[in-house]
Amino acid sequence: MKVNGTPLSSGEGKRSAAAGPDPEVSAKATRRRFTAAYKLSIVEQADACETPGEMGELLRREGLYSSHLSSWRKAAREGSLRGLAKKRGPRPSSGKREARKVRKLERENARLREELRKARIVIEVQGKSIGAAGVEPRGREELLSAAEGLAGHVGVRAACAALGVAHATFYRRRRPKTGQRQPRPAPARALSEAEHGEVFEVLCSPRFADRAPAEVYATLLDEGVYLCSERTMYRILAGNKAVRERRAQRSHPNHPKPEVVARAPNEVWSWDITRLLGPEKWRYFYLYVILDIFSRYAVGWMVAERETAGLAGRLIEESCLKHGVQPRVLTLHSDRGSPMTGKCTAQLLADLGITQSLSRPRISNDNPYSEAQFKTVKYHPGFPGRFGGIEEAKDFCRDFFMWYNAGHRHGGIGLLTPEQVHFGRAPAVIEHRQEVLAAAYAARPDRFVAGPPRAAELAAEVWINRPIPVSVVDGAEAAAQGSGADGKEGSLN
Known part of the structure; x- marks a missing residue:
């Protein structure tokens, strides 16, 4: 070969x-087809079966179901084998089926109308609470109040998602704590407000604006200057909302290794x-x-x-x-x-x-x-x-x-x-x-x-x-x- x-x-x-x-x-793929002569021969062989299990052996050997035999027998009794030549295709539609389709479409229509009503309410509240283009957005308390009113119409989850409010914050506002929290005392070794401002000013200066706090820390040490630790620099930047990822990177999920x-x-x-x-x-x-x-x-x-x-x-x-x-x-x-x-x-x-x-x-x-x-x-x-x-x-x-x-x-x-x-x-x-x-x-x-x-x-x-x-x-x-x-x-x- x-x-x-x-x-x-x-x-x-x-x-x-x-x-x-x-x-x-x-x-x-090829579809299995049966001729009229084959169907008649199977019907005759099935009618000739006498012992128990003989008909089941015939069906298994030929790869047929008992439903095939029943339909073929019925067609054979009609005389001219009209049933054997029945065309394939969809069944004729009935009134019950059409009525079910109408009811299903009515339910779908009602659902879409309800979703449209909720969407209009959400858009209206968003326009009032978040503000249009060029308008300063409202404060946190006003957003929570708007979410409270919107939740009665569209639900808590949809209201929070529409206004950008966290679920935990929404429920916490509903159940405020009774006790009054004491202000946390500042430790004696903490930097003063003036020192905070000085460190933040150095980090935002044109010289260090594009550098990481670790580089700033090391550069100042080489010049004989110590302002604070690297971690404190990060805390000061975070307090002024000046820490975020600046690189355009994609995050990929951690796919498990197949074993x-x-x-x-x-x-x-x-x-x-x-x-x-x-x-x-x-x-x-x-x-x-x-x-x-x-x-x-x-x-x-x-x-x-x-x-x-x-x-x-x-x-x-x-x-x-x-x-x-x-x-x-x-x-x-x-x-x-x-x-x-x-x-x-x-x-x-x-x-x-x-x-x-x-x-x-x-x-x-x-x-x-x-x-x-x-x-x-x-x-x-x-x-x-x-x-x-x-x-x-x-x-x-x-x-x-x-x-x-x-x-x-x-x-x-x-x-x-x-x-x-x-x-x-x-x-x-x-x-x-x-x-x-x-x-x-x-x-x-x-x-x-x-x-x-x-x-x-x-x-x-x-x-x-x-x-x-x-x-x-x-x-x-x-x-x-x-x-x-x-x-x-x-x-x-």
Whole structure:
């Protein structure tokens, strides 16, 4: 067999009887259709069933439901099979359905009218309380009074949001404290009002206006001047509302690192999509691949002309059916591409009972197994680089994935083939290899200076982002602390 002109070694591309289902999934779904003759034959076979369970066996064998049989029997009784040729389409509308639609629209209309009324009240109060352009906004107490009056019309949450008042402040004003707070006495070492003004004037001077308090503090010390500490400078600036972030920076959420482990086949699958160059520039074909990370077996693949969540859902669903994946067993890992994070993909995984795992944004090594598999595809000697059509790309992938699953000795799984690991034949192969190595050692032990050779073993578990043990983290932190203040080296307990 050849992969696009490149010969494969004998036996590597042949599919064995126990190789499992074909991983290819067609990008175009076909609807199952029944002819009138087929329906009549099923009705006749069902009428001929006599023993219990025989009819159920017929329905399971043909992939039918009892509702099919009931409708077909009714159509057969009509004589001319008018029911079998019934056209598909929406049901005729009824008066009850139209009445329900009218009531629903009336409720929606009433809701929108109420929201419009509240919005008008909010806009009117905002215009009076906050002020128009060029008008000085009102004070805090006036805003709280306006929020108190507005809350009776639109609710507390909407009133506070419209006027920019905190909920806690609003409720605190409703329940004022009875006791009178004593003013906090100023400590004797505190700076005087004149010293506060002097420090603030220095910080706002043209010389230091663009510098941080730490730089101002150090510069003045070099010149032999000490005004106050760096922290006091920050307090003085904060008291005059002169502290804020001046750099235009974006804040990113802290995405947790995905930690996924597989200890057997069909526990964790990884999938991704890569582009294959088409016959001309800017035209691509898209290769979808689902990989079992424990065995590196390609459980499903698809070549399509588009990259959509619908095609990805079809690939995932058919691959699960082919391999008999049970609910709440499989974890599906991927990056954060649009087909992976689409709503229909998330709903499909929830319906199938599959746990979804996503990589962190802009982190390339959170999906390592799919990325490495795509490198194997594109660095293969038979990879053409550019395909003349989608059928040529499919022909290449059929030969390649047959070789990859059945003939490729993978370095990450002890130089076994993915098919051997996925279908449980790895222990027998490792045992056979060990027997060959033992025979070679018995014949010439002097050639093995490190002792009897051992065949490569299969890893017990495969991780995506293996967590760091706590002991290692503690040891690294203790080592980073270095020596103590007295000059003695730190010790680990």
